[in-house]
Amino acid sequence: MALFFALxxxxxxxxxxxxxxxxxxxxxxxxxxxxxxxxxxxxxxxxGGDSAQAEKDAAHAASAGFSGKLGALATxxxxxxxxxxxxxxxxxxxxxxxxxxxxxxxxxxxxxTDHDESGAICSSCHGAHGILGPKSxxxxxxxxxxxxxxxxxxxxxxxxxxxxxxxxxxxxYAKSVHAQVLAKGDDSAPQCATCHGSHGAIPPGFGSxxxxxxxxxxxxxxxxxxxxxxxxxxxxxFPGCIVCHSNHxxxxxxxxxxxxxxxxxxxxxxEVLAKRDRIAGALNSSNELLAAREAELQAAAQHGLASDxxxxxxxxxxxxxxxxxxxxxSLDPARVEEVTGEARGxxxxxxxxxxxxxxxxxxxxxxxxxxxAFLILMSLGAWVRFRxxxxxx
Amino acid sequence: MSLRARAxxxxxxxxxxxxxxxxxxxxxxxxxxxxxxxxxxxxGLLLFLAAQQILTGILLMVYYRPTTEDAYESVRFLMLxxxxxxxxxxxxxxxxxxxxxxxxxxxxRVFIMGAYKRPRELTWVGGVLIFFTTLGFGFTGxxxxxxxxxxxxxxVGTEVAASIPGIxxxxxxxxxxxxxxxxxxxARFYTMHVVVLPWVLVFLMIMHIVMIRTQNLAPLEAVGExxxxxxxxxxxxxxxxxxxxxxxxxxFFALMIAVVILFPPEIGVKxxxxxxxxxxxxxxxxxxxxxxxxxxxxxxxxxxxxxPPLLLLLWPFLDRSRAxxxxxxxxxVTIGLGALLLTVLxxxxxxxxxxxxxxxxxxxxxxxxxxxxxxxxxx
Numbered sequence: 001m002a003l004f005f006a007l008x009x010x011x012x013x014x015x016x017x018x019x020x021x022x023x024x025x026x027x028x029x030x031x032x033x034x035x036x037x038x039x040x041x042x043x044x045x046x047x048g049g050d051s052a053q054a055e056k057d058a059a060h061a062a063s064a065g066f067s068g069k070l071g072a073l074a075t076x077x078x079x080x081x082x083x084x085x086x087x088x089x090x091x092x093x094x095x096x097x098x099x100x101x102x103x104x105x106x107x108x109x110x111x112x113t114d115h116d117e118s119g120a121i122c123s124s125c126h127g128a129h130g131i132l133g134p135k136s137x138x139x140x141x142x143x144x145x146x147x148x149x150x151x152x153x154x155x156x157x158x159x160x161x162x163x164x165x166x167x168x169x170x171x172x173y174a175k176s177v178h179a180q181v182l183a184k185g186d187d188s189a190p191q192c193a194t195c196h197g198s199h200g201a202i203p204p205g206f207g208s209x210x211x212x213x214x215x216x217x218x219x220x221x222x223x224x225x226x227x228x229x230x231x232x233x234x235x236x237x238f239p240g241c242i243v244c245h246s247n248h249x250x251x252x253x254x255x256x257x258x259x260x261x262x263x264x265x266x267x268x269x270x271e272v273l274a275k276r277d278r279i280a281g282a283l284n285s286s287n288e289l290l291a292a293r294e295a296e297l298q299a300a301a302q303h304g305l306a307s308d309x310x311x312x313x314x315x316x317x318x319x320x321x322x323x324x325x326x327x328x329x330s331l332d333p334a335r336v337e338e339v340t341g342e343a344r345g346x347x348x349x350x351x352x353x354x355x356x357x358x359x360x361x362x363x364x365x366x367x368x369x370x371x372x373a374f375l376i377l378m379s380l381g382a383w384v385r386f387r388x389x390x391x392x393x
Numbered sequence: 394m395s396l397r398a399r400a401x402x403x404x405x406x407x408x409x410x411x412x413x414x415x416x417x418x419x420x421x422x423x424x425x426x427x428x429x430x431x432x433x434x435x436x437g438l439l440l441f442l443a444a445q446q447i448l449t450g451i452l453l454m455v456y457y458r459p460t461t462e463d464a465y466e467s468v469r470f471l472m473l474x475x476x477x478x479x480x481x482x483x484x485x486x487x488x489x490x491x492x493x494x495x496x497x498x499x500x501x502r503v504f505i506m507g508a509y510k511r512p513r514e515l516t517w518v519g520g521v522l523i524f525f526t527t528l529g530f531g532f533t534g535x536x537x538x539x540x541x542x543x544x545x546x547x548x549v550g551t552e553v554a555a556s557i558p559g560i561x562x563x564x565x566x567x568x569x570x571x572x573x574x575x576x577x578x579x580a581r582f583y584t585m586h587v588v589v590l591p592w593v594l595v596f597l598m599i600m601h602i603v604m605i606r607t608q609n610l611a612p613l614e615a616v617g618e619x620x621x622x623x624x625x626x627x628x629x630x631x632x633x634x635x636x637x638x639x640x641x642x643x644x645f646f647a648l649m650i651a652v653v654i655l656f657p658p659e660i661g662v663k664x665x666x667x668x669x670x671x672x673x674x675x676x677x678x679x680x681x682x683x684x685x686x687x688x689x690x691x692x693x694x695x696x697x698x699x700x701p702p703l704l705l706l707l708w709p710f711l712d713r714s715r716a717x718x719x720x721x722x723x724x725x726v727t728i729g730l731g732a733l734l735l736t737v738l739x740x741x742x743x744x745x746x747x748x749x750x751x752x753x754x755x756x757x758x759x760x761x762x763x764x765x766x767x768x769x770x771x772x
Contacts (some may be wrong), residue, residue, distance in 0.1 A: 255676070304472030304479070304660035362480070365654045370653075375647035382639035389636055 018042060018051045019059055030130035039092070046070070046078055072117035076102065079122040101200035118159065120201075125149050141198070144182060146191040147173055172249035189214065213241045223329040228245075253325065255284050278333035286321055286340040293317070293347045296354055305357050313350040317343040424488050424627035425634055426612040430504075433634070434641045435499040442492045443598065445620030446530075449485040457537065459583040460681065461576045464539035465663040472660060483653030489531055491649065493678045504708075504729050507717030508611035514709035516604040521706045523597045526590055531539035531676055535585040536579060545673040547582075548574045550684075556691050560663065573666065616715040672747045681736045687761060694705050701732065 011186040021028040033035045034059040036045075044051050049066035053059040060066045070078060080099035082088050089096050102108040102122075125141055132139035140149040149285040151170030153159055173179055173192070181189035196203060196211045214221025224230060224240070232238035244261050245253065258280040266272040297314055300306040320343030327336050394402075404410055408585055425433075456475055458467040471478035500520060509517035537545045551574065555565025570577025611621050628634055675683050686694040704711070712725050719726045742763035749758045749768070756768040 017396060149490055302659050302661060303657060304469050307469070357473075364477075364479070368650055372647045372650050375643040375650070379640050379642075379644040379647070382636060382643070385632075386636040386640055387632055 034130045098199040105201045143187045150192045176250045193393040227331045282340040421631040423630045427626040429628045468538045486658040509709040519601045533582040540661035680743035681739035684739045
């Protein structure tokens with residue numbers, strides 16, 4: 001046993017003494033095992049100085065190139081020195097366009113053009129020490145933490161007011177359907193960087209909203225581009241997706257949107273509202289029917305009266321209605337009615353199957369009544385015999 | 394010599410047919426004490442129910458597949474497609490519940506009539522062991538449909554066993570075949586339910602019946618004051634007592650079928666270890682223990698819940714009085730009925746806990762301890 005453990009124990013490699021640790025033990029603890037420590041990038045690589053010196057003054061000497069805590073511009077340039085260097089990043093398989101992208105971002109423009117050091121720099125998002133790769137679930141730039149990381153500044157009212165921005169986006173996002181999906185553990189759900197970009201973070205332009213949403217909602221985008229609304233986006237008269245769905249506080253698309261939004265522009269055009277009513281009516285009534293069949297199937301399943309084939313009918317109807325919900329972006333009532341009609345057909349077929357099963361069960365049960373009657377008669381016969389025996393006794 | 398007589402003679406020389414026939418006739422015409430009544434048919438009814446459970450259990454095994462992937466689907470297939478599968482499962486599920494109910498009534502009859510007293514102490518102990526074995530059937534069988542309720546009730550049940558100090562963790566692993574309820578647990582419970590427990594039950598029942606047949610049913614006279622049975626007042630096993638049983642058995646079976654038709658057992662939703670449903674509760678016969686454990690610290694609760702089964706098992710050795718008539722054993726009967734009342738009360742509170750009911754137009758919510766709270770309208 002001792003030999004087993006002895007063989008497993010690793011001998012620590014000999015390292016160059018680092019006197020910085022003597023005073024900055026907390027930082028050393030943060031760095032241990034993290035990306036830069038693994039790449040053997042020590043304190044001196046970023047802060048200068050001489051880590052071999054035991055005395056603070058000698059270690060921090062200007063002659064040794066000690067720079068101490070870096071300013072915003074120096075930080076970005078320092079990180080860029082390595083992370084924009086293809087030769088240095090190649091062994092780690094890391095991209096090298098972050099600095100170039102950063103320069104194009106609103107954050108980078110503020111720093112490089114306006115010389116405003118209050119905007120986000122590399123360390124604002126990645127941290128200064130103990131940096132983790134974005135794939136690590138503990139990293140502040142992991143998809144599950146991005147909203148929180150961006151929210152540190154974008155939820156700060158005084159900082160945002162100074163930049164002429166609202167500090168409401170993080171709170172609005174937290175209530176959105178995207179945040180809910182992310183919270184359920186789906187890392188592919190959209191967070192800030194999905195729409196705004198990460199290093200090149202910038203608000204999507206007026207005309208590019210549909211393009212940004214369409215990265216994921218491709219079919220909706222395709223249908224929207226063929227709809228009567230599409231030309232208005234080109235002319236700058238219609239902001240696209242956000243009119244109905246808003247931007248950060250995106251809620252599940254529900255038919256109530258038809259009632260609350262369409263009338264804002266089309267209040268005076270009854271023929272457009274009639275079209276809206278046809279689409280909303282087809283979707284609403286189909287959804288109600290789906291909910292009723294789901295409940296019916298669940299009750300049947302509870303009693304073991306639902307088969308896999310019944311589930312298939314419901315799945316077919318669900319798929320049809322999902323596709324009808326996407327199809328509404330074409331604003332063509334006939335197409336929506338055609339697809340919802342097919343789904344309703346599946347739901348009706350399911351209703352008939354469940355009804356048939358219930359009827360069959362009822363008959364099977366009724367068929368047992370003669371058995372019950374026979375048993376009761378047997379019992380009565382035995383009772384008569386018992387009475388006779390009893391009177392004899 | 395006729396052919397029939399020659400054939401009988403041939404068998405007689407090879408198998409003691411006559412001795413068996415005479416033995417059976419002796420048992421059939423045995424005289425029973427004069428106080429034997431309808432209540433004494435409960436024992437025979439239990440034999441009938443056990444046979445019914447074994448028969449329907451064998452039929453269920455034809456379709457049931459004990460794997461986590463197939464168990465639920467095979468029960469669903471049985472309910473939906475197999476001819477009279479729903480009836481067989483219904484009889485088996487209701488049979489389990491009714492068997493425990495009849496067992497309790499039978500034990501209550503024996504207790505009140507003081508039939509456990511000398512020399513029938515071991516008959517009582519055997520009966521209590523039959524009761525525990527039947528509860529074991531209930532616990533292991535509950536998991537087999539592999540639905541949400543059965544999965545989580547078993548998780549809670551095995552957790553209780555795992556919290557016993559010292560041996561608890563090992564016991565939990567032994568029961569589950571691992572740290573959590575899964576395929577290993579299903580295989581273990583299935584083996585216990587269809588192989589181990591049936592043999593244990595059959596052995597215990599044979600021992601129980603042999604003891605009853607050799608010692609006869611207990612009279613009402615006090616220990617040591619028993620008088621020989623008077624053939625003029627005694628009841629014959631056959632045809633007098635069996636005619637009573639022939640009234641009860643078909644009527645009970647008709648009642649069972651009616652219950653299965655009116656209240657078919659549900660199959661629920663397939664077990665999902667990632668989703669814990671609300672209001673997980675065990676079967677009704679475990680509700681009193683389940684509720685008791687909620688009120689007490691874990692260790693004290695476990696210790697206290699072990700006392701009633703021990704008392705039940707050892708009662709004939711603790712109650713040394715000679716009287717059998719309940720009117721002469723007021724203390725003993727009061728203790729027994731008090732314990733039963735407390736058990737029923739705990740079970741009832743357990744049933745109501747974490748649920749909501751509407752009573753006289755008022756909406757009442759019960760918390761986990763069974764404390765009621767009137768919910769104001771609109772909430």
